[in-house]
Amino acid sequence: MPVDTTPTRAARRPVLTRLLRDRRARFALPVLAAVVLAAAASPLISARSRATDTERLLAGPSGRHPLGTDELGRDVLARIVDGATVTVAVATVAVGAALVLGTLLGLFAGYRGGWLDAVLMRTVDGLLAFPLLVLALTVVAALGPGLRNALIAIAVVTTPRFARVVRAEVLSLRTREWVSAAHIVGLPTPALLRRHLLPHLAGTLFVFAALQASTAIIAEASLSFLGLGVQPPQPSWGAMVAAGTDHLDASWSLSVFPGLAILLTIAAFNLLADALRDALDAHRPDLTPAR
Amino acid sequence: MTGYLLRRVAQLIPVLFIVSVLLFVLLRLLPGDPTTSILGQEASAADRAALRADLGLDAPLWRQFVDWIGGVLTGDLGSSWLTGEPVAGVIVDRLPATVELGLIALLLAVAIGIPAGVLAAVRRRTATDHALTGIGVLALSTPHFYLAALLIGVFAIWLRVVPPSGYVPFTEDPAGNLVRMVLPAVTVGSTVVAVVLRQTRGSLLAALGEDYIRTAQATGIGRRRIVTVYALRNAMVPVVTVTALQIGALMSATVVTETIFTLPGMGTLIVNGIFSRDLPVVQGAVLVVVTFVLLVNLVTDLIYAWLDPRITY
Numbered sequence: 001m002p003v004d005t006t007p008t009r010a011a012r013r014p015v016l017t018r019l020l021r022d023r024r025a026r027f028a029l030p031v032l033a034a035v036v037l038a039a040a041a042s043p044l045i046s047a048r049s050r051a052t053d054t055e056r057l058l059a060g061p062s063g064r065h066p067l068g069t070d071e072l073g074r075d076v077l078a079r080i081v082d083g084a085t086v087t088v089a090v091a092t093v094a095v096g097a098a099l100v101l102g103t104l105l106g107l108f109a110g111y112r113g114g115w116l117d118a119v120l121m122r123t124v125d126g127l128l129a130f131p132l133l134v135l136a137l138t139v140v141a142a143l144g145p146g147l148r149n150a151l152i153a154i155a156v157v158t159t160p161r162f163a164r165v166v167r168a169e170v171l172s173l174r175t176r177e178w179v180s181a182a183h184i185v186g187l188p189t190p191a192l193l194r195r196h197l198l199p200h201l202a203g204t205l206f207v208f209a210a211l212q213a214s215t216a217i218i219a220e221a222s223l224s225f226l227g228l229g230v231q232p233p234q235p236s237w238g239a240m241v242a243a244g245t246d247h248l249d250a251s252w253s254l255s256v257f258p259g260l261a262i263l264l265t266i267a268a269f270n271l272l273a274d275a276l277r278d279a280l281d282a283h284r285p286d287l288t289p290a291r
Numbered sequence: 292m293t294g295y296l297l298r299r300v301a302q303l304i305p306v307l308f309i310v311s312v313l314l315f316v317l318l319r320l321l322p323g324d325p326t327t328s329i330l331g332q333e334a335s336a337a338d339r340a341a342l343r344a345d346l347g348l349d350a351p352l353w354r355q356f357v358d359w360i361g362g363v364l365t366g367d368l369g370s371s372w373l374t375g376e377p378v379a380g381v382i383v384d385r386l387p388a389t390v391e392l393g394l395i396a397l398l399l400a401v402a403i404g405i406p407a408g409v410l411a412a413v414r415r416r417t418a419t420d421h422a423l424t425g426i427g428v429l430a431l432s433t434p435h436f437y438l439a440a441l442l443i444g445v446f447a448i449w450l451r452v453v454p455p456s457g458y459v460p461f462t463e464d465p466a467g468n469l470v471r472m473v474l475p476a477v478t479v480g481s482t483v484v485a486v487v488l489r490q491t492r493g494s495l496l497a498a499l500g501e502d503y504i505r506t507a508q509a510t511g512i513g514r515r516r517i518v519t520v521y522a523l524r525n526a527m528v529p530v531v532t533v534t535a536l537q538i539g540a541l542m543s544a545t546v547v548t549e550t551i552f553t554l555p556g557m558g559t560l561i562v563n564g565i566f567s568r569d570l571p572v573v574q575g576a577v578l579v580v581v582t583f584v585l586l587v588n589l590v591t592d593l594i595y596a597w598l599d600p601r602i603t604y
Contacts, residue, residue: 126309129581133543134561138577141565142320218434222547225436226562238436245440245551248455249448256444259437267432 018279025279028272031264038084049078049235058251068253070243076254080261083235086147087265090220091213094154098216099209101155102162103201107193109163110170121167124160132157136219140228147236150229154216165208169201203280207273214269221262237262295596299589310581311363315356318570346372359574368575373567378575381560385576388458389545389556395472396480396541401534404484408491408530413518415496423488430485435544439478439551446474456552475552479544483537490533494526501525528598535591539584 019025042049053065053073060068067076105124109117127135139153173179174197182196221238223229230236237258244255326339326348343349347358362369368378411423447455453470461468498504499522507521546558553559557576564573 122305122309123313125306126313129306129310129539129585130577131539131542131546131580131584133546134577134580137546137561137565138314138317138573141568141573142317214432221434222436222543225434225547226550228565238434241434241437241440245436245443248440248444252444252449255437255440259434259440262434262437263429263432266434267428270428270432 015279019275022275022279024271025275028268028275031268032272035084035261035265035268036088038081039088042082042085045078045081048075049082050074050233058247058254060251060253067257068251070240070254071247076240076257079235079240080237080258083237083240083258083261086220086224086230086234086236087217087262089147089151090154090216091269094151094220095158095209095213095216097151097155098158098162098212099205102159103166103198103205105159106163106166107170107197110167111174111189111193111197117167120163124163127157127160128164130157132215133219133222136223137226137228140223145228145231147230147234150220150223153223154219157219158212158216161212162205162208165204166201169204170197173197173200207277207280210269210273210276214266214273217262217266217269296593299592303585303589306585307582310585311360311578312356314574314577314581315359318574319352319355363578368578369571371569371572373569373572378571381572382557382576382579385555385557385560387460388554389549389558391461391468391472392475392479392545392549392554392556393541395476396478396483396544397534399476399480400483400487403480404487405491405530407484408488409495409518409523411488411492412495412499420492424492427485427488430481433481435478435481435547436551438481439474439548442474442478443551456554458552458554471552475548475554478548478551479541482540482544483534486537487530487534490530491526494529495522498522498526528595531598532591532595535587535594538587542580542584 020029051074053069053075055073056062056065056069057073058069058071059065059073062068065075065077067080070076070079105120109120130138135157136150136153139156140149143149143152179192179196182192187195220229221236221241224236224238225242227239227242230239232239240258241255241262244251244253244258247254326334326342326346330338330342340349347355350358359369366379368382370377371381407423411420414420443455446453453473457471459467459471495518499518501522504517504522507517512521542557545556546561548554549556549558550562557580561573561576561580564570564576
């Protein structure tokens with residue numbers, strides 16, 4: 001059966017252009033940009049997010065407090081903006097650390113094979129057997145509550161996932177001709193991995209990182225909700241929903257808005273991952289035989 | 292098949308061993324002296340030393356690990372540092388609530404997710420499909436604690452149709468038990484529904500594109516029969532697998548959900564154990580949860596191999 005390998009016109013467009021034409025990305029990118037902007041603005045707003053308006057406790061939305069106030073009379077909008085710092089830290093620091101560490105482990109385990117691979121992958125299996133939040137809770141139990149430890153816990157639970165995905169990709173790539181050729185000409189392993197394997201992993205890693213960011217943000221918010229993540233007075237969206245849950249009969253808005261911030265951010269990462277996957281896939285020549 | 296089964300069970304043993312080592316080492320990193328949290332700040336050094344010896348904390352780490360594993364293998368998970376009760380007994384008391392919550396959530400997910408997925412697939416690229424797929428993305432993006440807060444707000448506080456939290460054992464008051472389980476089960480099931488929906492839609496669409504469907508159409512069989520009998524049966528295999536693989540996520544969800552609805556299950560046991568630094572309880576409860584997840588994964592693999600004879604053992 002003849003296989004048409006000429007890329008379609010849509011596929012010849014650069015990935016970024018394709019991404020910007022995708023409706024899911026058009027929703028996701030502005031939402032994520034808003035979260036980053038909020039985090040950047042947090043030093044300006046942190047005084048306001050800590051100020052208490054004792055006249056108005058658990059107030060609903062008003063001109064003075066657009067999203068209402070919490071049980072101490074603090075402005076909910078200011079606290080949501082301030083709390084974006086935590087979310088951005090989770091998506092960049094924790095997921096970034098897991099991405100780097102997991103990729104390195106997966107590259108070496110997959111390329112080298114042998115006992116190193118066996119030991120690493122059994123450990124990864126062991127870590128992946130824990131339900132994500134249960135492992136994060138266990139790590140926090142060991143290290144104690146707080147933002148820094150929550151970030152470490154999330155990096156610990158996310159690293160094995162990256163290692164697993166990267167290793168699987170490397171196993172299928174390492175038998176390709178260009179890899180064998182690089183090996184035969186005597187290229188040192190680190191250079192070979194960096195120049196001849198890593199570039200082919202980039203697409204998978206971007207998509208996977210976006211998905212893991214959404215999982216990581218849920219995990220941090222859950223830890224903070226349970227009181228084991230970010231500690232007061234620093235605001236975090238998860239802890240704000242928790243405070244709202246305690247005062248549900250007095251204020252409907254207190255848990256609704258911070259929760260909405262979490263929901264929109266997670267939805268943005270999920271949709272961005274879907275859009276990115278499609279944009280990258282279409283860029284490859286379509287090898288499905290014409291029917 | 293027997294060989295495959297034995298090999299899979301044998302593979303489980305090193306993973307379980309690594310899990311227990313990781314769990315043990317992680318929890319021993321705990322800073323501070325556990326005797327302080329049990330006896331309080333004012334306890335004398337002698338009392339503390341006596342307690343340490345009592346709890347076996349004066350032995351070297353490897354010795355403590357061997358003692359713990361030895362106990363685990365004979366069904367003894369140690370005793371709670373706070374209450375002195377055997378951990379195994381506490382876990383047995385806590386299991387019914389978690390198992391019930393998980394089962395109802397799973398039933399809900401399958402009962403809603405599969406028909407919704409079928410509907411989305413047969414109405415592909417219509418408003419119905421877009422709406423269902425959109426609800427799926429929304430459900431996957433809503434943290435369980437947020438959904439729980441919204442559900443409590445609407446159904447328990449605003450409409451007052453269900454109690455906001457609490458638990459009655461099914462054996463004491465079946466109706467009261469089920470009424471209190473509705474919101475927690477919907478919360479836990481929400482993400483599973485979305486996963487089941489996506490997978491059903493995807494595999495049904497793939498199945499409908501197969502040659503045998505075209506053949507069936509050519510013989511004049513009705514569309515309804517083609518979808519429900521011919522395509523759905525084959526599309527169900529990956530749905531079963533993907534649903535079963537959600538068991539880990541389901542356990543994560545129950546931890547948060549039980550805490551909000553104050554259900555006396557494994558989740559609240561772990562969270563409270565962490566707050567009170569009751570190490571033997573946390574260690575035992577997490578080990579039971581992880582073992583359960585691994586066993587479900589194993590059974591899933593075996594069912595998969597049994598359902599699909601093309602898989603070579």
